[in-house]
Amino acid sequence: MSIVVPAYNEESVIRQCVTAAIYQSVPAHEIIVVDNMSKDSTAQIVRQLQSEYPESRIILLTQDREQGLIPTRNFGLDAATGDVLGRIDADSLLEPDWVEEVQRAFMDSSVQAATGPVIYYDMPMRRFGLKADDKMRQLLLKLSRHEYHFLFGSNMAIRRTAWEAIRDSTCRDEKDEMHEDIDLSLHLAERGLKIQYWPDMVSGMSARRLEDSPKDYRYYVQRFDRTYKAHNIKKIALRAPMAVIFSVYYPAKLLRAIHSANQPPVKRGGV
Template structure:
């Protein structure tokens, strides 16, 4: 049996500031992806133009630019990309994700066990200080959440996840469309897989970089973001108190991480003004 092929799906809406670095990192992999699918969702900026340029620059990389213009929203855009993917395994990342160079290779290793139907890993925040320390901390936090949930639920993380094409096809007609945009779509995917008895693997070596721009949200907006966990559980009639762990963790890190990011941003700007950075 040969090595499984991996597709990478990237939903994008007005991501001209980050899409080039995202796609370029997906191209420069130790084991190449079968295809890199960017699904543009009614962007009004240069997102599509930049991806088109990357197609010209890297004609052998399998970069595909698709348009999902039927409706605005992450879930229909994500679904459109997952449906279009041709790989045995479908990676799903965000437009501000920056994959480590061995990400595709590690995804293949994560799925070496045929019982694994989906996998997720930690992230390193590339626009925060002490990035490698942050990666270790992120890994420890995610493993702690798994222990607190008594390993009954392994949470997929939308910035860094993959699932078998066959698993996606099995739950495709069941995933919540969330028209009111109240839930975490990655947690919804996790719960639908769990309801089918499909195993999700946490793979610490499957690392993606991502932006900490969520910390720029106001406390009110951040609270709404975090409480999406609760609304997602309620939609699935899940009442296990152990699953509150992610909400507790995200609430507890907001103010310290926001302060750290602000200091880092200020220092970086000062260094640039001084001609250091």
């Protein structure tokens, strides 16, 4: 399988992301980082990793036609050569058995895409948080009456043939108003292509979204509604994810603040 990582100005996280993708119980066929015209040292760090891990197939691509996650994601998925295409974010930290679990999920030939829970590595009580995240995603499935299994962009994989079936119809979202992973999910559902939720397919991710103001976070959550409207979906049950995800904002933000306050100060200068 291939792992695709879109990246824009991710020098603070890209090394740990790629390193976690390298150290897998079953190695990936290739790890593709797609640099979207970063102005920092993202590309340089990936080149360093290529030198440090010559036995791993780390590929650095540049998408310089347009700025944005969707064209960068598409560029990487189109370039990948695996039968299954993993898609994670630059701040994702894959668990060591992630590739192995993805392969298990796709042993069922009817599965065309898969997604799993996340563990927030910069929050307290991480393992409890993982269980809570899994329960929340199971709840969202139940609330949507299992009509829609939603992919999660930080932790997803899609069969190459399924990507080829939907890539020309996926929304470009030039105004950056939608959830690109939900858009993928809906295009798969429209074609009757099965998405599997796989609880053992675990990725770590940052809770940096909680640094957003309440107004910005609300706009982020409302991307669900804008994505549904683009697909002309009006089912009340699908509004549940918006309510559930927004409801965890304040308690999670408080936990993150407590966690940050208890971290040792960063030492600067000296030996």
